[in-house]
Amino acid sequence: MRNIKLTIEYDGKRYLGWQRLGDSDKTIQGKIESVINQMTGEKIEITGSGRTDAGTHARGQVANFKTNTELSRPEMLSFFNRYLPSDIVVKKVEEMPERFHARYNVKGKQYSYYVWNDPIPTAFERYHSFYVPQELDLAKMQEACEKLIGTHDFLGFSALKKSKKSTTRTIDEIAIEQEGSMLHFTFIADGFLHKMVRILMGTILAIGSGDLGLEVIDEVLTEKVRKAAGETAPAQGLFLDEVYY
Missing domain, CATH: 3.30.70.580 (Pseudouridine synthase I, catalytic domain, N-terminal subdomain)
Structure with missing residues (x-):
């Protein structure tokens, strides 16, 4: 076999x-x-x-x-x-080898999320990015990313109501790159909970637009309450880049 x-x-x-x-x-x-x-x-x-x-x-x-x-x-x-x-x-x-398992042997993953940040939408990237017309504060979003890096219980940043398994994950990197109107966010971690990247993105963007303050990150990590975080960002901006073994 x-x-x-x-x-x-x-x-x-x-x-x-x-x-x-x-x-x-x-x-x-x-x-x-x-x-x-x-x-x-x-x-x-x-x-x-x-x-x-x-x-x-x-x-x-x-x-x-x-x-x-x-x-x-x-x-x-x-x-x-x-x-x-x-x-x-x-x-x-x-x-x-016979014992290789695509899910159980995973050591980490990298995701990308793309945001088209411009008053004018894009015709070509509409299925591959999230359109955000409001001005975003990159410095604030970078601060938010830095607060999320490390080992935390991310239950409040997931779509899980509760879990018998551990909801602690370690985020090694969240990077932001800008090329024109396109913002590229990169997430690298040892694992991600259900909808975790999209909820993190919705929270980071809400902080960038001023709808939420930076303190919300500590609140969600401490209280583990999903409703305190930002909205779930749409799926079309999300890419699974790489799986590490």
């Missing part, structure tokens, strides 16, 4: 997210599994590094699956990119 690792890129705008849904064929996992079953003649389920929400994109999502196929890695790569929809691309096919 072979253990195959895939590195996957996708534009999530017309999909209902990564996870397969029984009543819809509009998921990334579902599309990839359909092609694998066609390619191998086997009924195979793939394991992703984690779920991405409807509308979220990926440059480096990772998944693995077990198969008895004798196809070579180049043959598999060619088959995937011939039969997958054009908005889903397999970038790499690798043979892994």
Whole structure:
């Protein structure tokens, strides 16, 4: 039995997210599994590094699956990119040890979030960035990012109501780059809770616009109350860049 690792890129705008849904064929996992079953003649389920929400994109999502196929890695790569929809691309096919698991072996992830900050919207980036016409204070947002770096209980910055598992995560970096009207936020951490990046982004942007003060970060980290944080930023600005193992 072979253990195959895939590195996957996708534009999530017309999909209902990564996870397969029984009543819809509009998921990334579902599309990839359909092609694998066609390619191998086997009924195979793939394991992703984690779920991405409807509308979220990926440059480096990772998944693995077990198969008895004798196809070579180049043959598999060619088959995937011939039969997958054009908005889903397999970038790499690798043979892994039997014990490799795309979700359980994750050591960290990097996400990007893009904000188009201009009085005039953009026609070309509307599905790949969040449009914010208000003026934003970059210095305040940078301060907010610095307060979030480190090891904290991020329950209040997640969509979880409660969790039996630990909600403590370590953020190593939050960086902001500006190119013209586009702001690029990079988040690197050992892991992220459900909708954590989008809620962090909504809070950072609310601080940048003056709708919230910097003190809200300490309040949410201490009290762990979701409603005190900013709104959840839309999915279309979010990209899963890389998964670390």
